[in-house]
Amino acid sequence: MLKRMREDIQAVFENDPAARSKLEVVLTYSGLHAIWAHRLAHKLFKRNFLFWARVVSQISRFFTGIEIHPGAQIGRRFFIDHGMGVVIGETCIIGNDVTLYQGVTLGGTGKEKGKRHPTIEDHALIATGAKVLGSITIGKHSKVGAGSVVLRDVPPNSTVVGIPGRIVIQDGMKIGKELDHCNLPDPVASQFREVQEELERLQEEIERLRKGSEVR
Numbered sequence: 001m002l003k004r005m006r007e008d009i010q011a012v013f014e015n016d017p018a019a020r021s022k023l024e025v026v027l028t029y030s031g032l033h034a035i036w037a038h039r040l041a042h043k044l045f046k047r048n049f050l051f052w053a054r055v056v057s058q059i060s061r062f063f064t065g066i067e068i069h070p071g072a073q074i075g076r077r078f079f080i081d082h083g084m085g086v087v088i089g090e091t092c093i094i095g096n097d098v099t100l101y102q103g104v105t106l107g108g109t110g111k112e113k114g115k116r117h118p119t120i121e122d123h124a125l126i127a128t129g130a131k132v133l134g135s136i137t138i139g140k141h142s143k144v145g146a147g148s149v150v151l152r153d154v155p156p157n158s159t160v161v162g163i164p165g166r167i168v169i170q171d172g173m174k175i176g177k178e179l180d181h182c183n184l185p186d187p188v189a190s191q192f193r194e195v196q197e198e199l200e201r202l203q204e205e206i207e208r209l210r211k212g213s214e215v216r
Helices: 002-015 022-028 030-046 050-064 187-215
Strands: 105-107 131-133 158-161 166-170
Touching: 002 022, 002 030, 022 030, 030 050
Parallel strands: 105 131
Antiparallel strands: 158 166
16 A cells, blocks of 8 residues: 555656655645545545445545545556546546646546446556546557547547548657647648638639630
8 A cells, every 4th residue: 555655756756847746745735635545545446335436535525626436447557646626536547657737527427337448558648637438448659639538539649620520630750758838730620620610712713713704
């Protein structure tokens, strides 16, 4: 248990340049508190103490602003940055070295039974305000851009942005841990630009034909 706690603290230092001391991290990082509370709640959940598991999770939610269902399975070195508004559903499976930012929802669509929440594989990053919904998988080393809504599986080594989420990078370049949240590509805007350019081309062609008919 102590080894896992040390790993969690080290993960904070690796992911957050604002972290200055272990004491600060232990006392003030709500994401860390939520993860530690979840471990207790999850143990109670597995032993069928369902009521007490929910009590622990709701107390943690009250103090941290992060809601993690006791049934969620979470791997090692999980990092929640800031964390306010994060929601993680009951059947979520989260791998190792995963990072979530504030406002992320790993939820269901309300239509599935059984496994109804996402699986987030190792080293994935889900940026601020993103919603990953349904029994889908976010592949290893993949990233979901801020504000995106993802409803389909994302293959490994991909970057997804937009509503609904679209893959904009896949195996085309080295995927690092950093994600430029302020300068994400917008595939919808790109398609609108292509349509606009095509309309302008057609208008020019129509005008050329009209002028040719007037000359005759």
